[in-house]
Amino acid sequence: MFKANEYFGGKVASLGCETVEGRTTIGVIAAGEYEFGTSTVEVMTVIAGVMQVKQAGETEWKTYKKFESFVVAKDSKFKVKCDQDTPYLCLYK
C-alpha cells in the first residue's frame, strides 16, 4: 500500500504516502554522508536528532534539529551528514 524505497544499499529507507500536506515520504537515514538529487522542490523536516546539510553552491554545512525544515530547489543536489539514525519527512512541492 505504501511504496517502500531504499537507497545507498539500504542506509536510507522511506515510505511514500499522501498526507494532508501533499505527496510525502517518511524515512530514515543511517549514520553517514550522502548526496541526494531533486526533481521537484523538496521540503525536508528532521523528525528526531540532528542533520547536517550542505546545499548545491553552499560552502558550509548547516545544522537542522528536530522539527526544523529546509527547502531544496528543483533539479538541485544536497548533501546530508548524520551521526545516528535520523528520521525525516520529505514533502514534494
Add this chain to the structure above:
Amino acid sequence: MFKANEYFGGKVASLGCETVEGRTTIGVIAAGEYEFGTSTVEVMTVIAGVMQVKQAGETEWKTYKKFESFVVAKDSKFKVKCDQDTPYLCLYK
C-alpha cells in the same frame, strides 16, 4: 538495514531505527480506524495531519495534530482514527 513492518494488511507500515531518543519506529497510518497494543511505554508523535486517539479506559476521542505527542502505558491498548495517510514517530521507552 532498517526493519520494515506492516500491519493491518499494509494499511500501517513502519521502519524500525535507533535514534538519539532511543528505539523508534517511523511509520504511516492509512485512513481508517485501528487498535494497537503496547508491550512497553510508547510515545507517539504525529508528524503530519491529525490523529484521533482513544486510549484504554477513556470514553472520548482526543485529537492530536502535527508534532503533538501522547504517551501510552505498557501492556495497554489504544485506538487510532485517521482521515488520510498520517505519518508518525513511535518511541519505545
